[in-house]
Each structure stands twice: as structure tokens, then as C-alpha cells.
Amino acid sequence: MGMLKDPSVKYKKFTPIDLPNREWPSKTLDKPPRWLSTDLRDGNQSLPDPMSIAEKKEYFHKLVEVGFKEIEVSFPSASQIDYDFTRWVVENAPSDVSVQVLSPCRAELIQRTVESVKGAKKATIHIYLATSDCFRNTIFGATKEESIELAKKSTALVRKLTKDDPTASTTCWDFEFSPEAFSDTDPDYAIKICEAVKKEWEPTVEKPIIFNLPATVEMSTPNVYADQIEYFSKNISQRDTVCISLHPHNDRGCAVAAAELAQLGGADRVEGCLFGNGERTGNVDLVTLALNLYTQGIHPNLDFSDITSIVDIVERCNKIPVHPRAPYGGQLVVCAFSGSHQDAIKKGFNLHQKKLKLEKEPKWIIPYLPIDPADIGRTYEAIIRVNSQSGKGGPAWIILRQLELDLPRGLQISFSKIIQAETEVKGRELKTEEIIELFRKEYFLDESDDYHTFKLIDYSISNSSKGVRTIDISISVNGKNFELKGSGNGPISAFADAVSENFDFKLNVINYHEHSLGLNSSAKAATYIECNLTTGKKESTRWGVGIHEDVTQASFLSLISILNGGLREGLITI
Numbered sequence: 001m002g003m004l005k006d007p008s009v010k011y012k013k014f015t016p017i018d019l020p021n022r023e024w025p026s027k028t029l030d031k032p033p034r035w036l037s038t039d040l041r042d043g044n045q046s047l048p049d050p051m052s053i054a055e056k057k058e059y060f061h062k063l064v065e066v067g068f069k070e071i072e073v074s075f076p077s078a079s080q081i082d083y084d085f086t087r088w089v090v091e092n093a094p095s096d097v098s099v100q101v102l103s104p105c106r107a108e109l110i111q112r113t114v115e116s117v118k119g120a121k122k123a124t125i126h127i128y129l130a131t132s133d134c135f136r137n138t139i140f141g142a143t144k145e146e147s148i149e150l151a152k153k154s155t156a157l158v159r160k161l162t163k164d165d166p167t168a169s170t171t172c173w174d175f176e177f178s179p180e181a182f183s184d185t186d187p188d189y190a191i192k193i194c195e196a197v198k199k200e201w202e203p204t205v206e207k208p209i210i211f212n213l214p215a216t217v218e219m220s221t222p223n224v225y226a227d228q229i230e231y232f233s234k235n236i237s238q239r240d241t242v243c244i245s246l247h248p249h250n251d252r253g254c255a256v257a258a259a260e261l262a263q264l265g266g267a268d269r270v271e272g273c274l275f276g277n278g279e280r281t282g283n284v285d286l287v288t289l290a291l292n293l294y295t296q297g298i299h300p301n302l303d304f305s306d307i308t309s310i311v312d313i314v315e316r317c318n319k320i321p322v323h324p325r326a327p328y329g330g331q332l333v334v335c336a337f338s339g340s341h342q343d344a345i346k347k348g349f350n351l352h353q354k355k356l357k358l359e360k361e362p363k364w365i366i367p368y369l370p371i372d373p374a375d376i377g378r379t380y381e382a383i384i385r386v387n388s389q390s391g392k393g394g395p396a397w398i399i400l401r402q403l404e405l406d407l408p409r410g411l412q413i414s415f416s417k418i419i420q421a422e423t424e425v426k427g428r429e430l431k432t433e434e435i436i437e438l439f440r441k442e443y444f445l446d447e448s449d450d451y452h453t454f455k456l457i458d459y460s461i462s463n464s465s466k467g468v469r470t471i472d473i474s475i476s477v478n479g480k481n482f483e484l485k486g487s488g489n490g491p492i493s494a495f496a497d498a499v500s501e502n503f504d505f506k507l508n509v510i511n512y513h514e515h516s517l518g519l520n521s522s523a524k525a526a527t528y529i530e531c532n533l534t535t536g537k538k539e540s541t542r543w544g545v546g547i548h549e550d551v552t553q554a555s556f557l558s559l560i561s562i563l564n565g566g567l568r569e570g571l572i573t574i
């Protein structure tokens with residue numbers, strides 16, 4: 001069948017509400033909302049493979065650990081499993097966590113639902129009733145007035161069984177009403193039914209009623225939902241006795257935007273799921289909402305310092321993977337493959353490290369990284385990964401992070417060619433350990449019993465005349481020992497002179513860099529030397545790397561590293 005040439009014959013454009021004096025566009029988010037997790041209800045009811053009791057318990061503990069104080073744990077009248085789990089929660093929930101349970105406006109189901117939370121320290125009875133024309137007419141065939149009457153009757157029943165029941169007075173009761181499909185409901189009718197419910201419940205400023213205004217199916221652009229919420233917030237009476245809650249689904253992929261804009265419209269609370277699990281395309285992703293606040297300098301009152309453990313439990317219990325590109329928690333979101341991104345991130349971290357020496361907590365201003373991965377328990381190592389799209393910055397970053405070697409630009413370029421060739425041979429990303437192994441092998445950093453390599457055995461340096469140093473070196477190669485003499489304006493030039501005088505190739509130093517490694521007594525020196533290596537008519541440029549406690553010996557090891565490179569490539573023959 002395929003797409004219609006003119007979809008307007010089948011799909012009606014959503015009619016936005018008329019809100020000429022909307023204020024939300026000029027507001028900003030300055031504080032976190034109240035949060036409700038519905039992972040165990042909306043999230044669970046939509047799973048191909050619903051959570052087991054054990055998984056629900058584990059998940060509940062994680063939600064409490066993260067800091068949720070309002071958790072919708074079940075639809076107790078749905079099954080004995082849901083009912084029994086609710087009883088477990090009642091017995092195990094911390095006293096400051098409100099246990100929320102959901103019921104449709106059906107008397108027998110409301111009774112069962114209230115029964116399920118008897119004895120709870122804090123409990124919220126959440127009832128819902130579809131109010132959009134589509135739902136009301138299609139499902140119930142009820143008039144608007146009939147729906148209002150059903151909502152009033154259901155509220156009165158909840159009240160009778162909870163805050164008005166003296167035998168239930170040990171529980172701190174809250175009440176939530178959802179005009180289901182609010183985002184597709186006539187705004188004035190939504191207010192009318194909620195006014196009727198509020199009149200039945202009689203909330204106070206101290207104990208506000210929760211009106212949860214769901215985008216049960218996301219029908220429009222996020223700004224429209226913001227308008228709907230602002231309109232409701234401005235027109236519901238006794239606003240200070242009302243908590244406006246959001247429950248956006250993600251059918252158009254705009255749930256996060258809708259939730260953020262609707263908070264600007266006046267909402268006080270957000271219902272959603274971790275990493276956006278839930279019916280169809282999911283509920284709004286609470287991780288993204290919370291960390292979006294965090295990266296604006298506003299603590300969300302939820303703790304995602306160990307986001308990896310949260311990803312693990314969400315994936316394991318839902319049996320649905322977190323998308324690799326899910327904001328903040330996705331496996332690929334704190335890593336860069338492309339060379340320019342890697343270069344920018346590496347430079348950003350270098351700058352940040354310098355600022356850390358001057359101030360305790362410098363502002364986080366790193367290209368391409370909106371959040372410090374360490375803040376959410378992610379390692380830097382994962383930030384930069386290397387494939388054929390990477391340039392010199394990626395491998396250099398990994399060498400820096402893993403070996404503390406801060407390669408000079410020329411050596412980065414030289415080593416990146418080795419890496420590029422390897423990524424093309426392998427046709428995939430190179431693992432960190434593969435890059436380290438390639439680096440150590442390329443620059444002979446490991447003691448090798450390979451007979452066909454130069455080894456430094458010993459050396460002594462003396463001052464022969466003003467500014468001239470002489471050196472006696474013992475080196476071995478191909479199992480033979482050589483005693484060499486050389487002189488120069490320093491140890492390195494004297495070493496190069498000794499080698500050049502005694503073998504049929506010349507070493508000419510053109511670049512030198514060094515830095516310390518480690519701290520205090522365990523400190524070592526890392527040296528990086530680039531030389532022109534001339535043998536007969538052949539000339540090549542090579543880098544060498546040397547690490548040793550003594551900076552002079554480190555330099556000599558760099559030169560040895562160059563000689564071994566020349567030997568391996570057949571530039572030098574002994």
C-alpha cells in the first residue's frame with residue numbers, strides 16, 4: 001500500500017489551542033520537578049516479557065537508591081502477581097517513599113487497588129478515565145457528562161476508602177486523577193472534569209490533589225503540550241491545592257522536549273521511565289530530563305553517579321537494550337571516533353587539566369562533551385575510540401590515558417599512520433589494548449630477547465673540553481658487543497656521533513621532547529627523539545621513545561629505539 005501522496009486525506013493536522021498570551025517561551029527551567037517513576041507499571045505493562053517478582057524488587061531498590069520518592073509500582077487489580085508485589089512494596093518501602101498504584105474508574109477494581117496498599121506509610125491512589133472524544137466515544141460510548149459523573153463517583157469511592165476511612169488513618173494518602181488522553185482532550189472539558197474531581201476530593205495547600213495530564217499518545221509538537229499545560233495551570237481553580245503532573249509518551253520522539261516545555265508551562269511533577277521505557281515508543285526518559293537539568297547547573301535530586309549500573313538493571317529487567325545513542329547512558333555517547341572530534345576533546349581535556357591546577361572545580365567546557373563522563377561514573381577511556389575515521393588525536397589520547405605518555409605532534413602523526421594501516425587491515429575499531437601493544441612494539445618499549453636488536457649495555461660521559469662531552473658506550477647487536485666512543489655538545493649528540501662514527505649510517509637529531517612520568521621517587525622521564533637516519537644514499541626520518549628513571553638514559557633508549565626501527569626496516573645493516 002505505502003505512503004499516500006496526500007496524507008491529509010487520512011491524517012488530520014492537530015489543532016493547537018489559542019493561547020495568545022503564553023508565558024512559557026520566556027521562562028527557563030530553574031529547579032527540578034517532583035519525579036515519579038512508572039517503570040514498574042507503565043514500563044512493565046508494555047514489556048513483551050514482563051519483569052519477574054525478583055526483577056521488580058531489584059528494580060524498586062534501584063529506584064529508591066537513585067532517589068525517587070514517588071514510585072508507581074503496579075496495576076494491582078491486573079493480577080495476583082501485581083497485587084502480591086504491591087504488598088511486598090508496602091512492607092519494604094522507605095517511609096519517605098510514596099507507593100503509587102493505578103486503577104481504572106471501576107468500583108471493584110478501585111476497591112482491590114486500595115486494599116493492595118493498606119498499611120502503607122505513604123500511598124497514592126491513581127485513577128484514570130479517558131476524556132478525549134476519540135477514547136470516550138470509541139471505548140465507552142459515554143457522553144462528557146456521563147464521564148464526569150463516573151469520575152466523581154470513582155473519586156468519592158477512593159476518598160471513602162482512604163482519607164475518610166478511620167481504619168486507614170495510619171497511611172498518608174495522596175490522590176491522583178488522570179484525564180487519560182489529555183493532550184487530545186478539549187482543554188475546557190479537561191478542566192471541567194478535573195474541577196468536579198477536585199470538588200469531590202477537597203484537596204488543601206498542604207495536601208494538593210495530583211492532576212496528571214498525560215500525552216497518552218503524543219499528537220502534536222511539544223509547544224502545543226506546553227500551551228495545554230499553561231492553559232490548564234492558569235484556569236484550574238485553587239491552583240495552590242493542585243499538583244500538575246506530566247506523563248508524556250514519545251510517539252513523535254518529542255517526549256523530552258514536551259516535558260521540558262510543559263514544565264515551563266507550569267507543571268510541578270513529571271512521570272516517566274528510566275531511559276524512556278514504556279508503552280509503544282515509551283514514556284519520557286527521566287534520565288535525560290534529570291541530566292539535562294544537571295548540565296545546566298541544577299541538581300535534579302536524582303543520583304545517576306553510577307549510570308552504568310542503572311543501564312545494567314534497566315536492560316536486564318526490561319530485557320530491552322538501552323539504545324547505544326541514548327543520551328548520557330548510551331554506550332556510544334561518550335566516545336568519539338572521528339579524528340577532528342578526538343583532537344578537540346583531547347585539547348579540551350588538556351586545557352581542563354591545566355585549569356584544575358588553578359581552581360578546584362573549573363567550569364566544564366569541553367568540545368563535544370556536554371557532561372563530564374566521570375560525573376556519571378563513566379570512564380574517560382571510553383570517550384575516544386579508534387577506527388579508520390580517527391586521526392592522530394585518538395591514538396595519542398589512548399597512549400596518554402593508558403601510558404601517561406604525552407606524544408609530541410610529530411610523533412602523533414607518525415604513529416597515527418601505523419594505526420591507520422592497522423584499522424584498514426582489520427576493518428574495525430582497534431581496542432585500547434591493541435593500540436598499546438602496537439605502540440610498545442613500534443618503539444621497542446619492552447625488553448626483547450630478540451637477538452636482532454640493538455641493546456644499551458652501559459655508558460659513561462665525561463667533559464673533555466669547554467662545552468664538549470665525550471661518551472663511552474657499550475651496546476650489543478646480533479649477539480656482538482661494541483665499545484664506542486663519541487663526542488658532542490651534549491650526551492645525545494655525543495651518542496649520535498659515537499654510533500655514526502662506528503657504523504655505516506648517520507644519526508642526525510632533529511627533534512627532542514621530554515616530560516616526567518609518575519610522582520616523586522617513582523618518577524621516570526619519557527623522551528621522544530626524531531632523527532634523520534642516513535645510510536648511503538638512503539635517508540629516512542624516524543621517531544624513538546625512551547623511558548627511564550634517568551633522563552639521559554631515557555634519551556639514549558630513544559636513540560636505540562630509532563636504531564632498532566632502522567634495523568627492522570632494513571635501513572641499517574650490521
Ligand SMILES: CC(=O)SCCNC(=O)CCNC(=O)[C@H](O)C(C)(C)COP(=O)(O)OP(=O)(O)OC[C@H]1O[C@@H](n2cnc3c(N)ncnc32)[C@H](O)[C@@H]1OP(=O)(O)O
Nearest residue numbers: 042045075077078079104105128129130139140180216279
Ligand atoms: C494508558 C494506560 O496505560 S492505562 C493502564 C492500562 N493497563 C492495563 O490495562 C493493564 C492491566 N489491565 C488489566 O489487567 C485488565 O485490562 C483489567 C483487569 C483492567 C480489565 O480486565 P477485563 O475486565 O478482562 O477487560 P479487558 O482487559 O478485556 O479490557 C476490556 C475492558 O477494558 C476497558 N477499557 C479499554 N480501554 C480503557 C481505558 N482507556 N480506560 C479504562 N478502561 C478501558 C473496556 O471498556 C473494557 O471493559 P468492559 O470489558 O467492561 O467492556
Ligand SMILES: CC(C)C(=O)C(=O)O
Nearest residue numbers: 128178180181214216
Ligand atoms: C494511566 C495514564 C496516566 C497513562 O498511563 C497514560 O495516559 O499514558
